[in-house]
Amino acid sequence: MTVTDSTPPRSIDDYLKALRRALNGADPALIQDALSDAEAHLRAECSARPDQSEESILRTITDSYGSPEHVAAAYLETDQAAQKVLSPPRVSSAGGADSSSGIRGRFFAVYGDVRSWTSLMFMLLSLFTGILYFTVAVTGLTLSLGLMILIIGIPFFVGFIGLTRVLSLVEGRLVEAMTGERMPRRVKPAHTGGWLERIGAMLRDLRTWSTLVYQLLSLPLGVIYFSIAVTLSAFGFGLIGGGVVNLLQSFGVELPMNVSTGIEGGVIGAVAAMVLGVIMLTALMHLARAIGRLQGKIAKRLLVEG
Amino acid sequence: MSEAARKFQRDLNSGLVALVLLGVLAESDEDLYGYDIAKRLQQARAGEPLFKEGTIYPVLRSLAASGWLSSRIVPSYSGPPRRYYRITEEGRVVLSEWRAAWRDTREFVDQFTGASDSMNPTPEDRAS
Numbered sequence: 431m432t433v434t435d436s437t438p439p440r441s442i443d444d445y446l447k448a449l450r451r452a453l454n455g456a457d458p459a460l461i462q463d464a465l466s467d468a469e470a471h472l473r474a475e476c477s478a479r480p481d482q483s484e485e486s487i488l489r490t491i492t493d494s495y496g497s498p499e500h501v502a503a504a505y506l507e508t509d510q511a512a513q514k515v516l517s518p519p520r521v522s523s524a525g526g527a528d529s530s531s532g533i534r535g536r537f538f539a540v541y542g543d544v545r546s547w548t549s550l551m552f553m554l555l556s557l558f559t560g561i562l563y564f565t566v567a568v569t570g571l572t573l574s575l576g577l578m579i580l581i582i583g584i585p586f587f588v589g590f591i592g593l594t595r596v597l598s599l600v601e602g603r604l605v606e607a608m609t610g611e612r613m614p615r616r617v618k619p620a621h622t623g624g625w626l627e628r629i630g631a632m633l634r635d636l637r638t639w640s641t642l643v644y645q646l647l648s649l650p651l652g653v654i655y656f657s658i659a660v661t662l663s664a665f666g667f668g669l670i671g672g673g674v675v676n677l678l679q680s681f682g683v684e685l686p687m688n689v690s691t692g693i694e695g696g697v698i699g700a701v702a703a704m705v706l707g708v709i710m711l712t713a714l715m716h717l718a719r720a721i722g723r724l725q726g727k728i729a730k731r732l733l734v735e736g
Numbered sequence: 737m738s739e740a741a742r743k744f745q746r747d748l749n750s751g752l753v754a755l756v757l758l759g760v761l762a763e764s765d766e767d768l769y770g771y772d773i774a775k776r777l778q779q780a781r782a783g784e785p786l787f788k789e790g791t792i793y794p795v796l797r798s799l800a801a802s803g804w805l806s807s808r809i810v811p812s813y814s815g816p817p818r819r820y821y822r823i824t825e826e827g828r829v830v831l832s833e834w835r836a837a838w839r840d841t842r843e844f845v846d847q848f849t850g851a852s853d854s855m856n857p858t859p860e861d862r863a864s
Contacts (some may be wrong), residue, residue: 467770467793470816474771494778496788507750508794 438492440485442472445498452502457509458734462614464505471495540715545610549722550715552608553655556725559604560652563597563645570594571642584625591632598641598733601648611726614734637733644732651728655721662714669693669707676700749787753795755838758823758831761805767820769810770796796821804830 439445446465453461472495476487495501540546570590577583602613632638676693677700678685693703760773768776773796774789796819799805804827809817823831 463797464794466816467797467819468790470769470812470818471771471774471789471793473816474812474818478771494785494789495774496790500788501790501793504788504791505794508798 439488439498441488442469442476442484445472445488445491448498449502452498453505456502456506457612458730459612459614460505460509464501468495468501537716538712540712540719543719545722546715546719548608549725550659550718552604552722552725553659553718555604556648556652557656558652559601560648560650563601564649566593566597567642567645584629588625588628588632591638594638594641594645597645601644602729602733605726605729609722609726611723611730613729640732644729647728647732651725655725658717658721659714662710662717666707666711666714669703669710671707673700673702673704673707676703745786749791752838753787753792754799755831755834757792757795757799758804758827758834761821761823762828762831767808767822769818769820771818773821799827803827 439448446469449464449468450461453464472488472491475491475495476484479487492500496504570593574583574587574590577586599614605611606613672693675685677697680697680700693699695702756777757773760776761768770793774792777792778785778789796805796807800807800821804824805821806824807819807821809819812818
């Protein structure tokens with residue numbers, strides 16, 4: 431790590447720009463974390479010393495807070511070290527003792543992995559969030575276009591894009607909680623300047639459009655995820671339940687109502703149905719985990735990188 | 737401080753910053769945010785700080801990601817919202833292990849380098 435200081439930053443904005451440059455190419459979520467930490471600290475520093483100008487405080491900031499290059503290096507090192515240290519034991523400890531007992535153990539270890547449960551929750555939830563995002567995106571876009579001929583269309587459009595940014599942060603938090611994919615912790619700062627400048631910047635910002643694409647995409651994806659989750663789990667539980675009922679019936683247990691499960695083959699058929707049901711549910715858990723990862727990548731690509 | 741001393745300090749800091757941060761938060765009765773912690777550390781030492789304030793933030797985040805700190809966000813008048821940290825029970829367990837490791841390491845290192853500042857062996861001393 432070589433710390434070479436070019437001209438020291440003169441304002442908080444300068445410092446943040448230099449920090450962003452120094453982190454160029456890093457994980458976008460890490461960049462946003464680093465920028466928000468630095469901004470919070472520098473603003474706190476300025477308000478703690480109200481008698482001094484921002485420029486004079488910034489002149490000494492490389493000595494106390496560290497130069498942008500130094501701070502960037504600290505984030506990159508910590509992130510790498512954390513990923514190396516933290517991720518492997520997390521995954522293996524989730525599998526528990528089963529993970530050592532061959533393919534069968536690994537197949538069922540998915541139940542011990544929190545990610546597969548949260549991803550399954552996400553699949554069920556995604557239909558409702560999908561409907562919400564889709565409705566907001568379509569309504570906002572059509573109304574913006576329709577109102578463009580009136581003056582009200584301009585603030586409406588700005589408000590609409592602001593709303594999509596907030597929704598994109600909410601979705602990011604949801605995706606991170608459910609799938610573990612790292613997402614930003616705060617809303618991307620709004621553009622400054624007059625109405626027209628702000629609209630121009632929003633229209634040029636690739637992320638505005640990729641966020642809208644994500645919101646439109648989230649409805650069909652939500653329908654697919656929800657259908658997979660509901661169909662497979664209903665089918666799996668149906669097979670297990672049917673097997674249990676058949677087993678009870680074949681042992682002569684009187685059931686309160688006359689149920690026909692459609693499962694043939696007596697005890698063997700009933701056991702086979704239950705095994706198949708368990709396999710189907712476990713396969714669903716694996717699928718959920720894979721879909722969680724995929725959704726994390728999609729969200730990262732469209733909501734963060736733009 | 738010479739460049740060699742600075743580099744040595746940086747190498748030392750990679751684990752020690754995390755230990756110090758856990759220690760500060762374990763001592764504190766209230767939740768602390770990054771700037772608060774940075775100023776406490778600054779006040780505890782006269783002269784050049786051992787590490788830059790900017791380097792504690794990524795460590796705080798990684799400690800929180802490990803579940804050793806919990807954090808909450810509080811809006812602030814002076815700028816972006818502040819992230820307040822508090823040590824978790826898991827963090828206290830880790831801290832007591834780290835404290836023991838640090839004590840052992842310090843005692844071991846002191847045996848060879850001398851505990852007082854007057855002893856300052858250079859590579860030449862050791863070679864002879």
